[in-house]
Amino acid sequence: xxxxxxxxxxxxxxxxxxxxxxxxxxxxxxxxxxxxxxxxxxxxxxxxxxxxxxxxxxxxxxxxxxxxxxxxxxxxxxxxxxxxxxxxxxxxxxxxxxxxxxxxxxxxxxxxxxxxxxxxxxxxxxxxxxxxxxxxxxxxxxxxxxxxxxxxxxxxxxxxxxxxxxxxxxxxxxxxxxxxxxxx
Numbered sequence: 001x002x003x004x005x006x007x008x009x010x011x012x013x014x015x016x017x018x019x020x021x022x023x024x025x026x027x028x029x030x031x032x033x034x035x036x037x038x039x040x041x042x043x044x045x046x047x048x049x050x051x052x053x054x055x056x057x058x059x060x061x062x063x064x065x066x067x068x069x070x071x072x073x074x075x076x077x078x079x080x081x082x083x084x085x086x087x088x089x090x091x092x093x094x095x096x097x098x099x100x101x102x103x104x105x106x107x108x109x110x111x112x113x114x115x116x117x118x119x120x121x122x123x124x125x126x127x128x129x130x131x132x133x134x135x136x137x138x139x140x141x142x143x144x145x146x147x148x149x150x151x152x153x154x155x156x157x158x159x160x161x162x163x164x165x166x167x168x169x170x171x172x173x174x175x176x177x178x179x180x181x182x183x184x
Contacts, residue, residue, distance in 0.1 A: 052103065
């Protein structure tokens with residue numbers, strides 16, 4: 001028999017997903033989510049601790065990474081950076097999750113999981129040494145997340161001013177080197 005707390009958690013997460021999708025992270029409130037779930041706001045805080053914790057638990061992110069196998073090996077970095085810029089520009093959820101990941105343990109764990117489960121296998125398809133895949137994927141993540149933080153969260157004017165093509169031209173070769181260059 002399911003426990004009442006399981007039903008409450010499910011109701012909260014369903015309401016949170018709907019509210020974050022309709023209102024965005026910034027405008028969604030714990031009160032509105034609790035009202036949608038037909039519970040007291042204190043229950044949301046009890047289960048998830050904060051809006052950040054709730055967001056991290058509620059969102060699922062599919063990076064929709066491209067299949068890199070058909071690409072020439074020397075175009076992989078360019079393709080990944082192009083893909084990620086498109087994802088960041090089209091998804092308020094990724095930007096919100098990055099904000100949460102910087103300040104909240106649950107958000108950081110969610111970001112780690114997304115990159116572990118989705119970027120690591122992609123890196124494994126092109127990396128010359130399977131033992132280096134985790135380190136190389138982490139280096140790629142540092143570049144991709146660093147640009148996203150500077151461009152979409154902190155909004156550094158020079159990072160925001162870069163065209164997509166300029167950002168790809170700068171970052172593509174670095175990500176390429178991380179993925180395919182010989183170990184230094």
